[in-house]
Amino acid sequence: MAVDEATVRRIARLARISVSDDEAKALQGELSTILDWVEQLNEVDVEGVEPMTSVVEVSMKMRDDVVADGECPDEVTANAPAKEDHFFMVPKVVE
Amino acid sequence: MSDLTELNLAEARDGLKTKAFSAREITDAYLSAIDASNPALNAYISVTHDQARAMADASDEKLAKGEGGTLEGIPLGIKDLFATKGVHTQACSHILDGFQPPYESTVTSNLWRDGAVMLGKLNMDEFAMGSSNETSYYGNVVNPWRRSGGDNAALVPGGSSGGSATATSAHLCVAATGTDTGGSIRQPAAFTGLVGIKPTYGRCSRWGIVAFASSLDQAGPLSRTVRDSAIMLGSMASHDPKDTTSVDLPVPDYEAAVGRDVRGLKVGIPKEYRLDGMPGEIETLWQQGVEWLKQAGAEIVEVSLPYTKYALPSYYIVAPAEASSNLARYDGVRYGLRVPDDDVITMYEKTRSEGFGPEVKRRVMIGTYVLSAGYYDAYYLKAQKIRTLIKRDFEKAFADVDVLLTPTSPNAAFAPGEITDPVTMYLNDIFTVTVNMAGLPGISVPAGLDGRGLPLGLQLIGKAFDEETLFRTAGVLEESAGFTARPEKWW
Numbered sequence: 001m002a003v004d005e006a007t008v009r010r011i012a013r014l015a016r017i018s019v020s021d022d023e024a025k026a027l028q029g030e031l032s033t034i035l036d037w038v039e040q041l042n043e044v045d046v047e048g049v050e051p052m053t054s055v056v057e058v059s060m061k062m063r064d065d066v067v068a069d070g071e072c073p074d075e076v077t078a079n080a081p082a083k084e085d086h087f088f089m090v091p092k093v094v095e
Numbered sequence: 096m097s098d099l100t101e102l103n104l105a106e107a108r109d110g111l112k113t114k115a116f117s118a119r120e121i122t123d124a125y126l127s128a129i130d131a132s133n134p135a136l137n138a139y140i141s142v143t144h145d146q147a148r149a150m151a152d153a154s155d156e157k158l159a160k161g162e163g164g165t166l167e168g169i170p171l172g173i174k175d176l177f178a179t180k181g182v183h184t185q186a187c188s189h190i191l192d193g194f195q196p197p198y199e200s201t202v203t204s205n206l207w208r209d210g211a212v213m214l215g216k217l218n219m220d221e222f223a224m225g226s227s228n229e230t231s232y233y234g235n236v237v238n239p240w241r242r243s244g245g246d247n248a249a250l251v252p253g254g255s256s257g258g259s260a261t262a263t264s265a266h267l268c269v270a271a272t273g274t275d276t277g278g279s280i281r282q283p284a285a286f287t288g289l290v291g292i293k294p295t296y297g298r299c300s301r302w303g304i305v306a307f308a309s310s311l312d313q314a315g316p317l318s319r320t321v322r323d324s325a326i327m328l329g330s331m332a333s334h335d336p337k338d339t340t341s342v343d344l345p346v347p348d349y350e351a352a353v354g355r356d357v358r359g360l361k362v363g364i365p366k367e368y369r370l371d372g373m374p375g376e377i378e379t380l381w382q383q384g385v386e387w388l389k390q391a392g393a394e395i396v397e398v399s400l401p402y403t404k405y406a407l408p409s410y411y412i413v414a415p416a417e418a419s420s421n422l423a424r425y426d427g428v429r430y431g432l433r434v435p436d437d438d439v440i441t442m443y444e445k446t447r448s449e450g451f452g453p454e455v456k457r458r459v460m461i462g463t464y465v466l467s468a469g470y471y472d473a474y475y476l477k478a479q480k481i482r483t484l485i486k487r488d489f490e491k492a493f494a495d496v497d498v499l500l501t502p503t504s505p506n507a508a509f510a511p512g513e514i515t516d517p518v519t520m521y522l523n524d525i526f527t528v529t530v531n532m533a534g535l536p537g538i539s540v541p542a543g544l545d546g547r548g549l550p551l552g553l554q555l556i557g558k559a560f561d562e563e564t565l566f567r568t569a570g571v572l573e574e575s576a577g578f579t580a581r582p583e584k585w586w
Contacts, residue, residue, distance in 0.1 A: 008460075015419065015463040016426070017456055018444035030457055030517060031464065037518050038408040038474070044481055051479035052486065054340075055296045055310055055534030056559055061339050075197035079430035088428050091439045 003031045099124040100266040104169060104323035107269055111158055111168045118158065118168025122151035122212050125170045129214065129267050135586035138262040140175060140233045141183035142215035150212040157210065166330055167210030172268035174259050175216045176223055177203050177314075178303040182213075186305040187231040188221045190450025191431040200303025201335045202272060202314045209330040214268050218258030221452045222422065223279055223307045226523040228257025229511055230454040238287060238508050239265040239582040243548030247585070250508040250549070253283030253523075259317045260287040265586065270318035270327050274304060276311045277410055278504070278527025281539035284317050285503035285552025288541040288580060290324045290569065291317040293527075295560045296534035297342040298328075300335030308417035309340075311410075311531040321540065321569045325349035328562065344560060352563040353570040358392030360568065363496035367403035368526060370505060376545045377502050384500055384542060384553045387575035388568070396496050400488040405481050406529040411521060412465050412478035413532070418455075419462025425450060457517065486533040493558050498568050501526050503539040503552035530556050538565045541578040550580065 008027050012019045019027065073086040082089035099121040102110060110116055126144055133139050147170065154168035178184050178196040185191035199207075207213070220230040228236040228251055236257040238250040252261045256273030260283035263271045273280040275293035284291025292315045299314040306312065316327035329349045335341040364385060369378070385395055427433035427446030434445040451459065465474035492499065504523055514520045530537040536559070539552040553572060557565040 003464075007464075011460050011464050011467070013444075014467060015459050016423075016440070016443040016447055017451065017459065018441075018448040019456075023456075027457065027460060031460060033516070033518055034411065034457075034461055035464075038412055041405060041408055041412075041477060041481060044402070044405055044477075044484070046477060046480040046484070049480040049483050051476050052310075052482040053479075055482075055486070055532075056340075056342065058297065058340070058342060061336075061343075063336060072197075077429075078197055079194050081427060081431070081433035090428055091435075091437055091442055093439050 003028055003035065100128050102269070103319045104269045104326055105320070107169055108166070108326070114158065118151040118154035118212060119148065121168065122147050122170045125214055125268060132265060132267055132586050136237045136239065136261050136265055136267070137234055138218055138236055138258040138265065138267055139172065139215045140187065140218045140258070143182055143213055146182070147212050147214050150207070154210050154212060164209035165326065166206060168212060169210070169269050170212045170214050171206060172214050172217045172259060172262045172271040173203060174256055174272050174274060175219050176274050176305045177272060178305070179203055179213065179216065183216050184305070186222045187219045187233055188450065188455070189232045189432060189452070190425045190447070194430050198303060201300035201333065201337060202304065202331045205330050205333055211330070217262055217271060220255035220257065221455050222305065222418070223255040223274055223276055224418070224454050224458055225254040226278070226282060226520050227251035227509070227511065227514065228254040230452050232452060235511050236261050239586065240287060240508060240549055241582065241585065248510050251286070251511050253286035253508065255279040256283050256317060260284060260289060263289055263317050263319060264582065270316055270323050272314060272331070273317050274312055274314050275531065276307050276414060277531050278524040280315045280317060281527050281537055281552070281554060282504045282523060284539045285541070285550065286508040288550035288578065289317050289319060290321050290538065290540055290573070291315065292324050292328060292538040292562070292565065293530065293536060294328060294332060294562055295536045297340050298332045298536070298560065298562070300333060300338040300341045302335055302337040306421040308414040309421060310417060311414060321566060321573045322350060322353045324538070325353050325566045342560070347563055349562060349566050352566040355567040355570070356392060357388060357568055357571050360393040360498065361396055361496040362388050362393045362568070363396050363398035363492050363499045365398050365400045365403065365492070365499055365501060367400050368501045370525070373505055377505060377551065380543050380551050380553065381500070381502050384572060387572060388500065391571045391575065398492040398496060398499070400492060400529070402481065402484045402488050403529055406485050406532050407521060407525055409478035409481040410528045410532055411461070412474050413482065415458040415462035416466050416475050417462070419459045419466060422455070422459055482532050485529060489533045489535060498564050499556040501554045501556065503527065503554040507545045507547070507549035507551055526554060535559055536562050536565055538569050540569045540572045540576070542572060542576045543578070544580055
């Protein structure tokens with residue numbers, strides 16, 4: 001499975017990672033190698049096999065629908081790169 | 096007094112209880128060792144001197160009153176993946192610059208509840224993505240072991256828990272926490288002559304551990320003896336309502352399993368683990384392990400795990416897919432690094448480009464690709480189906496045997512820069528990754544040295560939640576191997 005540069009750029013955009021021209025070229029080769037290698041899975045017949053959803057047999061647990069944590073805006077915003085009055089500050093999103 | 100850093104965990108615990116020395120004394124001994132040795136080994140990326148001494152003093156107060164938990168006064172190193180309140184927690188990534196969580200992970204909370212002392216945070220591959228500790232933002236960790244015959248080249252400690260391995264092996268902590276997504280506890284343990292166990296998925300809470308691949312990640316200890324790992328896991332494991340995948344099962348007395356014999360135990364040897372081109376000394380060591388268990392009264396049975404060869408390629412779909420989703424949160428808004436721009440999307444893209452290292456970018460990109468429209472069924476869904484087949488392989492084998500014996504890794508420690516091709520690096524996890532894919536417990540035990548004097552490990556794989564059989568069998572291997580080799584102190 002060879003990946004072209006346009007695909008690398010599309011994936012980078014989806015992953016929200018900017019890539020330089022050099023990086024895009026390098027990634028093209030690396031991603032192709034990895035995807036080529038996983039191609040061997042095509043040999044496996046998975047007809048009728050259920051995909052794994054839980055690796056150990058456990059039933060989904062429920063808890064009471066009550067507030068168990070919160071009311072700590074100082075802590076929530078403590079590590080923010082930019083904040084004001086307990087709000088995370090970002091560049092203008094809507095004109 | 097003799098050097099307190101020489102003691103293993105069980106010895107230190109007993110010495111503290113009989114007041115042969117204080118928690119403050121052993122903590123200070125470790126802090127001095129770290130200050131002297133860390134510049135050469137780069138195992139710690141943050142040393143918490145003041146906190147360690149305060150915790151040790153608190154332990155001494157309890158010990159003086161004859162109180163204290165199972166780890167009272169024991170100085171430990173903590174992998175940087177565990178959230179530690181108010182202390183450096185960055186998964187050794189640039190993108191989490193300056194992050195200090197206002198909360199504590201469940202696993203470390205359990206350790207502190209039982210009286211352990213935190214020495215600091217340990218180096219690791221960035222976001223636990225790596226098998227050699229060469230992807231950390233804080234630089235490579237150096238293995239205390241070197242090849243014999245005057246070859247002074249630095250070697251990798253394995254990864255991703257490379258700092259945990261080096262620190263424990265070089266006696267810069269009594270034992271350490273690690274995490275294992277595809278072999279990240281067991282492979283570095285093997286590379287540094289240590290014991291390391293990845294417990295069953297769900298045995299330890301993942302709450303407060305920076306997520307890599309949520310369906311595969313598990314925490315576990317690295318230590319110098321099997322008994323020490325049993326004591327550590329007994330404290331780390333718990334049921335936690337904050338992690339819905341943690342299991343509500345009582346934690347057995349793992350330490351009591353160490354020392355039990357293996358007479359009548361059925362040990363499976365999976366024939367698919369005999370790889371073409373595997374070094375002869377790995378094969379020889381494996382055979383030696385078989386002989387040891389036979390002599391101890393175990394019955395050896397050949398078993399087949401036919402889907403073994405597909406575990407690694409399907410892992411490299413599942414793990415990056417889950418990682419791309421988990422790492423979406425690092426966008427420069429709520430914590431860590433932000434590379435500013437007037438446009439919010441460009442800010443995300445620049446932040447993630449500068450904040451993630453090459454291996455992390457590669458895996459996030461692969462994960463994004465296999466989850467993207469039109470590819471989901473062909474890659475992710477298919478890989479999850481193969482995972483079902485891998486798990487069935489083990490279920491069939493465990494209908495006939497109690498435990499499996501395999502090598503831990505296909506080679507001993509290598510030099511940094513020696514493996515540059517990502518796929519070749521991924522092959523280091525070939526014996527360990529199947530265990531994560533099936534959610535089973537696996538332990539690595541140091542079993543011998545290769546021709547160049549480097550440690551090699553044997554792996555035992557158990558049934559789900561049967562860590563006791565692993566500790567019991569590992570104890571017998573440890574006893575038979577009599578592994579006492581130590582790296583010559585050059586650092």
